[in-house]
Amino acid sequence: xxxxxxxxxxxVTLLAATIAMAAEPVRIGALFAVTGPASFLGEPExxxxxxxxxxxxxxxxxxGRKVELVVYDTQGDVTKAVxxxxxxxxxxxxxxxxxxxxxxxxxxxxxxTEKEKVPLISCAAGVKITEPVKxxxxxxxxNDHVAAEKILIHAAKLKQKNLAIIxxxxxxxxxxxxxxxxxxxxxxxxxxxxxxxxPKDTDMTAQLTKIKAGKPDAIICWGTxxxxxxxxxxxxxxxxxxxxxxxxxxxxxKFIELAxxxxxxxxxxPAGKLTVFDxxxxxxxxxxxxxxxxxxxxxxxxxxxxxxxGYAYDAFLLISxxxxxxxxPVQLRDGIEQAKRLVSVSGIFTMSPADHNGLNLxxxxxxxxxxxxxxxxx
Amino acid sequence: xxxADQISQYLLSGLSTGAIYALIGVGFAIIHNSxxxxxxxxxxxxxxxxxxxxxxxxxxxxxxxxxxILAIAVATLVGIAFERLAIRPMKNASPISLVIITIGGxxxxxxxxxxxxxxxxxxxxxxxxxxxxxxxEATILPQHLWIFAVTVIVIICSKLYFNYTISGKAMxxxxxxxxxxxxxxxxxxxxxxxxxxxSAAMGSMxxxxxxxxxxxxxxxxxxxxxxxxxxxxxxxxxxxxxxxFGGIILGVLESLxxxxxxxxxxxxxxxIILLIILLxxxxxxxxxxxxxxx
Numbered sequence: 001x002x003x004x005x006x007x008x009x010x011x012v013t014l015l016a017a018t019i020a021m022a023a024e025p026v027r028i029g030a031l032f033a034v035t036g037p038a039s040f041l042g043e044p045e046x047x048x049x050x051x052x053x054x055x056x057x058x059x060x061x062x063x064g065r066k067v068e069l070v071v072y073d074t075q076g077d078v079t080k081a082v083x084x085x086x087x088x089x090x091x092x093x094x095x096x097x098x099x100x101x102x103x104x105x106x107x108x109x110x111x112x113t114e115k116e117k118v119p120l121i122s123c124a125a126g127v128k129i130t131e132p133v134k135x136x137x138x139x140x141x142x143n144d145h146v147a148a149e150k151i152l153i154h155a156a157k158l159k160q161k162n163l164a165i166i167x168x169x170x171x172x173x174x175x176x177x178x179x180x181x182x183x184x185x186x187x188x189x190x191x192x193x194x195x196x197x198x199p200k201d202t203d204m205t206a207q208l209t210k211i212k213a214g215k216p217d218a219i220i221c222w223g224t225x226x227x228x229x230x231x232x233x234x235x236x237x238x239x240x241x242x243x244x245x246x247x248x249x250x251x252x253x254k255f256i257e258l259a260x261x262x263x264x265x266x267x268x269x270p271a272g273k274l275t276v277f278d279x280x281x282x283x284x285x286x287x288x289x290x291x292x293x294x295x296x297x298x299x300x301x302x303x304x305x306x307x308x309x310g311y312a313y314d315a316f317l318l319i320s321x322x323x324x325x326x327x328x329p330v331q332l333r334d335g336i337e338q339a340k341r342l343v344s345v346s347g348i349f350t351m352s353p354a355d356h357n358g359l360n361l362x363x364x365x366x367x368x369x370x371x372x373x374x375x376x377x378x
Numbered sequence: 379x380x381x382a383d384q385i386s387q388y389l390l391s392g393l394s395t396g397a398i399y400a401l402i403g404v405g406f407a408i409i410h411n412s413x414x415x416x417x418x419x420x421x422x423x424x425x426x427x428x429x430x431x432x433x434x435x436x437x438x439x440x441x442x443x444x445x446x447i448l449a450i451a452v453a454t455l456v457g458i459a460f461e462r463l464a465i466r467p468m469k470n471a472s473p474i475s476l477v478i479i480t481i482g483g484x485x486x487x488x489x490x491x492x493x494x495x496x497x498x499x500x501x502x503x504x505x506x507x508x509x510x511x512x513x514x515e516a517t518i519l520p521q522h523l524w525i526f527a528v529t530v531i532v533i534i535c536s537k538l539y540f541n542y543t544i545s546g547k548a549m550x551x552x553x554x555x556x557x558x559x560x561x562x563x564x565x566x567x568x569x570x571x572x573x574x575x576x577s578a579a580m581g582s583m584x585x586x587x588x589x590x591x592x593x594x595x596x597x598x599x600x601x602x603x604x605x606x607x608x609x610x611x612x613x614x615x616x617x618x619x620x621x622x623f624g625g626i627i628l629g630v631l632e633s634l635x636x637x638x639x640x641x642x643x644x645x646x647x648x649x650i651i652l653l654i655i656l657l658x659x660x661x662x663x664x665x666x667x668x669x670x671x672x
Contacts, residue, residue, distance in 0.1 A: 040497070169642065195641045200601040202398075202592035205391040206636040206644075213384050226499040226593045233591075237510045237517055238387070258501045258593060262508060 025066035029094030033076035033101040041101040044309030081105035123311035130356040140314035142363040150270040164193035164216035168223035176222035224249040229258035261372035270364035310345030383515035394522040396629025401584040402606025405577035407617040412573035419484035421603020427585025428594030457578020491596040504590040614662015
């Protein structure tokens, strides 16, 4: 009798557990720099993720599984990011973490998620996040060297040999400078001038005069607003007629507004497809998704969708794709790593054990600024 | 491009950035000369000038000239309020505590500006077009001419004011010895208030005329303020030609350093010069020991 009671009891508990597991929602943690100096990244990321979770749950969840979201604001602070990552794992018991927004925070959080075996999908661009590959760490923004390569391929097409580079003296600029120099060497370009400027500098004519003296065939500038806008104006002031390339760091209308349509005319840069979604060819696999995202974001928040929010979009899509296989951290990790040709905002993701970023050259389109608007470069 | 042509462009670039530093530096000097303190909120008045003009121009859709006048007026009021609320209540405070108060004030002003106008960078339209002016092989922009002109006018006006008007002379008297000035019937506190109003007006004017070139955002004041401070130190805190030369020396050396040596050390070059001057000639390059201060 007693044996039967034990048997029935354990059967019931087992059954209850399985039912509970099937219905149990998946819990996603997110660490974004919603306030503080990096809020231009964190705010659209948070908005996007909240919007997607709401949408998904309204539709009944992923494969019948509801999604719960826990978002914490790191304020761009490395120490806070680590504390909050621990809190997400230990208190909130999340199965996967999206974020943090910046490379510094991500690098600090990686040891925590590796130790606790929780998958992390970073929204930061630094190449060292996924190189070398770490078992539990993924990232959605394309690597800087993809953008650099895109520029150099275009320069090679125009038979340019001698290049000048001018980069900002912060993390973004120095990473771009390294990638450009390494790739240019490999592709047989000669760097005739290698100049830098400070993020708060107000006049770059001195650097550009030196560049002019080096007689390059083209200039590549690597920075984020407002420096590149000042450089575009200075190039015009000095009457330099050679092509000017910019990085993907200024792929927004704000850049054209700051530089002025005159000075921005003819500048060529690699841009994420979201920037030019309305100019893509009809059969582009990303076109519809990008348009829908932009519309939904405008409806929800009253401003146009940004590339940065797109990073969180990618992360959510990777997770919901992986959820088909199960919702434990291990199942999610494997599912994310096995994503194949997943069409999203930043590009088409194909992950593998050797590549935890999954984007290739197709993540960017080369665009030229014409009359204050983007124009695809064929 | 020959090296001579390059150098002429470096000199011209340096001259135009130097004029900006000088204009900001003069604001530092005026307050220092009537109160003995360094007002580290000076850079924020520069920011306020640019941001307020932009605000009147875009949000209220006023014409450029009206926006500029209103921006200077509002920035001056902020300067007056700053003196009334932060400096005057501190009776018998030592100059060093007042200096620290100005640092606090600058953080407060910057924070409020960030809350009101956000963190974006904005561009102001140029006053008279964007077509570069060719001078030999070198070029400058029409906006640079505006900067030169305003700098010259400001220097002349301040010279006239401090040497030929009663209140200007009274302000100089406060600089020599505020106690003695008080004894001969000068209202020292009023002179201090005046000096804040004048330097706020001057700082905001500098901010307005440079904004079309350097762009403006809530945090432009930090670096520009620091460079203006350097100019004033090199010039020995004179509100006249000394600071102008200080600014031009700084600007030219920065630009020559970036062009001929390495652009990575541009700011380092400027600050090393400042350190050397502080060590070798703490009274500034153009001053013979302890003489007059205005």
